[in-house]
Amino acid sequence: MDSHPCDLVIEAGWVIPVEPHGVALESHAVAVDDGRILAVLPIAEARARYAPRQRVELPDSALLPGFVNAHTHNPMTLLRGVADDLPLMQWLTGHIWPIEAAVLGPRFCADGAELAVVEMLRGGTTCCNENYFFPDAIGAVYARLGFRCRLGLPVIEFPTPWARTRDEYFEKAQEVHDGFIGHARVSTAFAPHAPYTVSDAGFERIRMLSDQLDLPVHCHVHETAQEVEDSLREHGQRPLARLQRLGLVNRHLIAVHMTQLTEAEIALCAEQGVSVVHCPESNLKLASGFSPVEALRRAGVNLALGTDGCASNNDLDMIGEMRTAALLAKAVAQDAAALDAASVLRMATLDAARALDLDTRIGSIEPGKQADLAAIRLDDPETQPLYDPIAQVVYAAGRHQVHWVWIDGEARLRERGLVGMDVAGVLARAREWRERIARLPRAS
Incomplete structure (x- = not known):
């Protein structure tokens, strides 16, 4: 032969x-x-x-x-360890958002993304679902380094260095999306931050564009009990019910965290084809709650795994995240057979790819796939x-x-050595950012 x-x-x-x-x-x-x-x-x-x-x-x-990290804020590698051991809202409002206001820009995002690619490749991750500001700069890094990404187009209701008004967020989202149409490895998704930071009008516009462009919607949902309580007080509805009212609970929705769920909400996600991204280590570190992963799995919800950002994890280690997810699911379900090894590996690969609408291309080793x-x-x-x-x-x-x-099929890590990356330069830039951020005034 x-x-x-x-x-x-x-x-x-x-x-x-x-x-x-x-x-x-x-x-x-x-x-x-x-x-x-x-x-x-x-x-x-x-x-x-x-x-x-x-x-x-x-x-x-x-x-x-290769592992698919289904939820991450990769430029936040440069904030690794900057505000540890704090609850979510104190962490965000007292530390992360003030630091971002001082340093956020295209260079910060590009340097942080490149540091993240080094870490991800060394841990076997070949694709991520990015959710951060200056997606043009981040996407350019992924494109240059040949790393696969679903690139988030951020939408939030308050001004940031990326955009000042709702219209500007959408105008820039369209520009970034158009810039990556047809790209072999970088595609886009809408990334509204969370129900508590996006208005009904913003979500309605996202729903319309998501339908028109056939794009996923990547959003933090039901991350904490406080988020649910605040939504009931302000909107008279739980966040997921509000998203359903606005037409966003469908196959496009990538709902991240989902620690606070009723049986009816689990059934709704299964019926509507929602993907849920579990970030166990971030949830544990911020004491955000426990996602009912085994109940979601048994209901037939597509489950993916993510690390979240390095400011709240503090790593991009998908192997460690799998172990934590499996062990935590057993404790939450009070069932040693919950979330077995093969199922959590699927969450970190094929089902994560399915959440990103990339499962026909990656996520399993099958003829015809990348x-x-x-x-x-x-x-x-x-x-x-x-x-x-x-x-x-x-x-x-x-x-x-x-x-x-x-x-x-291109080697990116060869016997632990990264191929085509200036690791020394990446580390030098990380140290420069550390010196700048360490000099900023800090909340007490």
Whole structure:
């Protein structure tokens, strides 16, 4: 049989495709050409069928889809640790918003996003759902670095350095959206901050444009009990009910946090095709509440996983986030079988891609999809002995064991070394921002 030329064959001890669910294929290979997955097959068959320009042999590693961080504010890497151990509103109003008022601009956002890409790639993340200001500057960084992103178009009712009026937010959103139409790796979504910072008129305009442009709507919803109480007092409705009244509870909605939910609200999300993004470590650190993840999963709601921003997590570690999500779900449900390892891995890959409306392109290792892949070493003492590769990745592995990452079949991390990135320059700029921010007056 003649061998077919292709760009790349990756041979792994285990290929964890995510789809089919819960499967780990031992001694398998993934063939890649022109950025896409050609085949997933046993190593012996791959060697007989394909003549790759590059072959990567990883006999002690698990090969997975790259992680999809479904909610993050990546420029906030530059605020990592700036205001720890505070409740959400004190954290926001007393520290984060005043600091942002002093430093927020395109350079801050670009430098923070580049630091985030370094961290994400080193942890196996190949795609993120970004939600921050100056999306033009952030998107330019992702485009330059070849990182995949669903780029948030921010809308909020008060002035910021990005925009001063509601009309200006929408005008700039349209400009940024138009600038990335057809881009191979950067696409857009509306990113209204939250029900408590966006008016009915703002949400109605978002709904109309979301329908016209077929764009997701990425929004913090039901993050805290206080948010729900305030909405009842000001609007006579819980936030999700208000969004439903305004026509936003549908397949476009990416509802982040969702710690305060009734059975009826869970059923509504399932019926309307809403995706819920769980950010367990941020919720725990800010004491925002516990999302009923297992109840959402059993109801059939599409569940994704996100880290939130580094100012409230304080990292972009999707492996650690999976472990926390699985353990917390068991405690909240009082059921040791809740959110098993294969399901939380799906939240961090295919179901996160589905939330971003990218699941036909990424999120699983299937022929025809883009080759966004991550390899995790499992031969370290911390992950031996090995009985179940999926459980080992979720419950025992660390992001330091990620040693290869590809986006569109292009190596972005090679044996722990980042490809084509000036890490020293990224760190130098981070230190410069630290010195500037440390000199700012701080709330007591």
